[in-house]
Amino acid sequence: MKRAGPGRRRAIVTALLLAPSTLWFVALLVMPLVVVLVFSLGERAPAGGYQAGFTFANYLNLPARLTAFTNTLTLAPVGTLLCLVFAYPLAYFLAVKVKRAKLMLLVLVILPFWTSFLLRTYAWIILLSGKGIPSWLAVVGIEGVRLINTPTAVLIGIVYGYLPLMVFPIYVSLERLDKRLLEAAADLYADPIATFRRVTLPLSLPGVVTGCLLVFILLMGEYLIPQLLGGGKVFFIGNALVDLFLQSRNWPFGSAVAIALVVIMIVAVGLATRWAKHQGATREVSLL
């Protein structure tokens, strides 16, 4: 009995400490998801909205939003990859090359976050519309370029908006990289390319994976960028959802689309995590 005392007390303390986050989790994540799940099995009320029912018709109707799914599932990975391509050199530069003014440069990367994302995306509308970049290109002889309301415009917006989210995780993993390993590689006659490929890159992989997941997950639910820079012509699942809830007011079908999105994300993120773990494991083995 006496020995169980502190154990039980610890259990109670743990439970109390976990209670707020558990409550938060249940109230704000699990409950809404259950509601969405129930809605997805219902029917559209005659005046729009939700009406109780039990049907899988909404799930069978999912192919009707195939374009939205295809757009999202192509532009989200491509956008993530582009972010990576632009972010890695920047993060490398900040973490390895910069000696002085590092803090200032880091602040410059975060600086855009100080103004509203909406405002910055609006700025891109002006830049990409006829009187912006296309008109400057026309001056140097490249006529008839159209950017706004195209997938290119959406990708530009994505790279611009999500770049800092990719830069920071990679920066952190490169910053922590033990510089002596690079010297060791050089001592072992590895040229700079081999050093990067076999030392720097594998060691920064956790940052790359984190950054990619962060950007990819957010992109899958993206609504604003396609809405503003795609002009209603580049349609993401997020846009389909807004339409289903606010315009055609088919809540059950909207719920089914939302559930489908959640499932796709879980599968994609699950696969990515497994791949990353696998990479990590082989690396450890090869080090041994």
Add this chain to the structure above:
Amino acid sequence: MNKREFLHHLRRYQQGSISRRQFLGATGLGVASAVLATELGLRPRRAFAGDIGDRVSLCTWPSYHDPANLELFTQATGATVEMTVFGSNEEMMAKLQAGAAGYDVLVPTNYTIRDYASQNLIQPLDLAQIPNHDPSAHDTRFTGEGAVDGTVYAVPKDWGTTGYVINSSEVTEGPTTWKEFWDLTQTTHSGRVMVHDYQLTTIGNALKYYGYSFNSIDAAELAKAEELLLAVKPHLFGINSDYKPSMLSGDAIMSICWTGDAVQLRRENAAMQYVLGREGGEIWTDFYAIPADAPNVKGAYALIDYLVTPDINAKEVLFHGYPSTDARTNALLPKELLEDPILYPAAEVLAPLEFGATGLITNEARAELFARFKSA
């Protein structure tokens, strides 16, 4: 005012189409500083006939109220007007259906009022609290739908038509019909035409291509309209009810358009011309109504009463460019406005126009068609 509208004004200011003073007025930054001063107790709140609270939430359409008028209202009552703008009646109704949207005043279009009332989303109006509204001053052709089975749910704001605007320096074919609108979109002007993000007008005017009723819910007719819209979609510049910025920047040269937007566009660029398709299309009236769950009913009545006051309403008309339904307001307006063919189209083009039909706002076939068109 929401972010979108604020940015719209910011862009106009940056493009130099409005002055700094207009920008501060339009965006309410002037009001905002005044409100801040009041909140901080720096300025005494003025007395008004009864306290109406410190804010009234107005749910309306883009560029639909003279910011100077709303500022005066705030000065007179101490209540700021919180404005939210929508792109379609569907969106507005969806927010109310979801419940507790927190809006005090609504600006619904004629054909939606019966549906709002039957779903108990708006409340019957006590006209004694809107003394500045005089029913006898309004033409009942425009205002009849404010009452549902004898109960008044809404008082008229203004009326207008839905046609299309062309930038005549680029669209030189002089189109006069909806058929030409859709044909030009798919040929000569591919990539530079916009349609509303709004099922009523976009589907309605696609129906006009075949000469069907703007209000059709006939399955075969809707199928034809869908076929046309899907064929047109790759040729569109965009699907957006806020088409003025793109028309002004020159990216778009033709768009489905409402009366007042055409007036506002022409104010900025004389080449903008308004066309009412000869086959017909929509004529409509917008109303003021109060949601059933309005948090500040007193404030709602005060704001509506203020806005329907003829001299205030006249300033509204001069700002938004939609004709008033109120004869007393019209008496205060300049002659050239009352003779403007955009506001007051000739009888022969007005005759074939149809008011939106009750039931269209909740019609599933049209809602689904539009959702398919957008996600195609």
